[in-house]
Amino acid sequence: MKNMIHPIFGSLSEEELEALKMHTRIHEKNIKKNTIIFHFGDLVTETGIVLSGSVHIETTDFWGNTSLLSNVEAGGVFAETYSLCHEPMMVDVAAASDCRILFMDMEFLHDPTLSGYSWHQKMLSNMLSISIRKNLTLSHRIFCTSPKTxxxxxxxxxxxxxxxxxxxxxxxxxxxxxxxxxxxxxxxxxxxxxxxxxxxxxxxxxxxxxxxxxxxxxxxx
The missing domain is CATH 1.10.10.10 (Winged helix-like DNA-binding domain superfamily/Winged helix DNA-binding domain)
Structure with missing residues (x-):
């Protein structure tokens, strides 16, 4: 895995990336189209990084009506907020196509003994940048659904x-x-x-x- 595979690893040197891999679990998985990756109510510790294909972030009400909140394409990230906040998933994450996902356990970001390491600080900064961009994506949907007609x-x-x-x-x-x-x-x-x-x-x-x-x-x- 190269350190330029995704912005979540941006600015990490090869040495820092190796240190990161020693303190967390990172693994890849091939997922078939229409598979539910994370379900509403799941407690997750992993963030998903789309390497190929795309996933949909969806919400379904009590009566089975589905709303599509966003489409996460290759290079995108999902479930990062839930994995950091330890809150149950309020959405479903479904594979919109056959895809390959890199999963990374985010528990290491809560470990105060690691806060002095440069790679830890860089990962915190990268996650903040990604979360800000995700907020813009969600704001865009609100902007598109606000008109009445x-x-x-x-x-x-x-x-x-x-x-x-x-x-x-x-x-x-x-x-x-x-x-x-x-x-x-x-x-x-x-x-x-x-x-x-x-x-x-x-x-x-x-x-x-x-x-x-x-x-x-x-x-x-």
């Missing part, structure tokens, strides 16, 4: 994806049901609104590939 939510989400990729053409990480879950919308209502937006010349889409258009420019041609 279906179209406003779609425009907000698609515009943000265009801004994120720097292009008016982009792929989203969701199928239609997942997109509806992420935006807290009924799937049929979402599909109907996407069709209207396509007919009005606002978008072109095929599966999860989208292109945003300016109707006024289209009419001029």
């Amino acid at each position: 279906i179209r406003e939510r779609l425009l907000t989400y698609l515009s943000s994806q265009a801004g994120k990729t720097g292009s008016s053409s982009f792929q989203i990480p969701f199928n239609r049901q997942q997109m509806a879950d992420y935006l807290n919308l009924d799937r049929s209502a979402l599909s109907k609104e996407l069709g209207k937006m396509r007919d009005e010349g606002l978008i072109i889409f095929h599966k999860n590939q989208f292109t945003l258009l300016h109707p006024a420019l289209n009419e001029s041609h």
Whole structure:
């Protein structure tokens, strides 16, 4: 395992990485699509690092309605807050595709006898940076689900994806049901609104590939 495999190990030297591995348990696992990696209510001590594939962070209510909170792709981290705070999981973590996950037990961060080591301080700093970025991801979902109408939510989400990729053409990480879950919308209502937006010349889409258009420019041609 190289120290540049993920930002969670950022700035650690080879010697520091070896010291870290001596004080915690790190292991990799191949996981099949749709497998629940962590369940609601689990007490976990491990943080998951997605090496390949992707996972979904989901919440399901008493009646079985699922909301998709976020998609964690290769390079992303999940369950870091729960593993550090010793709080039961309030979400499910499911494999969105076949994936390979690196699991790291985070108990060492609570060991005061290790606080004087440089690698320990660096890991604390790296975890703080990752948690801040995760908070931004969750804030983005709140921003996308705040508008009252279906179209406003779609425009907000698609515009943000265009801004994120720097292009008016982009792929989203969701199928239609997942997109509806992420935006807290009924799937049929979402599909109907996407069709209207396509007919009005606002978008072109095929599966999860989208292109945003300016109707006024289209009419001029």
